[in-house]
Amino acid sequence: ETGVTQSPTHLIKTRGQQVTLRCSSQSGHNTVSWYQQALGQGPQFIFQYYREEENGRGNFPPRFSGLQFPNYSSELNVNALELDDSALYLCASSLSRTGNSPLHFGNGTRLTVT
């Protein structure tokens, strides 16, 4: 069983640029969520996708957007990058949206904005 995979693993961008991060969910998982984890902090919920529709959003501005594809893979796009966007971006998938279905996380993309 293939787990959650993310690409790229590391990325360096300049303030004002745009970035796209990619995620392949675990086999059979139809729900994908994105989290931002700043250094020394817990992950913060960005948004969730279920059956290709955004299904809930955390406290992030509209320049954070996403997509989910028919094969349940997903993209996170960030426009007009700011220095504070430097963080580990984690993708997580789950088998369902019921309570006891744990999130399975990928290893993340480390984004550095200079």
Next chain:
Amino acid sequence: GQNIDQPTEMTATEGAIVQINCTYQTSGFNGLFWYQQHAGEAPTFLSYNVLDGLEEKGRFSSFLSRSKGYSYLLLKELQMKDSASYLCAVNTGFQKLVFGTGTRLLVSP
């Protein structure tokens, strides 16, 4: 508002028992998860509680009291490899998790 509190750091000795506490105040509660995260790696699932009481899984146990907004993770027979951050997370609905800042556990020989 959403608030989850955990100690920032704890230290313990190999072979000992450690309890990591978590208190929460969230809008919505559909269970509480504990995750382990080694430096530079993905969080990995440890346990899930939705009803009051103790859930045991090998060396790890997790407890929940919904009326008190309180949970703890108990680690027994500590090993060096247990040195990691432990994240408490509340499911506020449909697998949208609110995480604490994590407790960094250092296990010494």
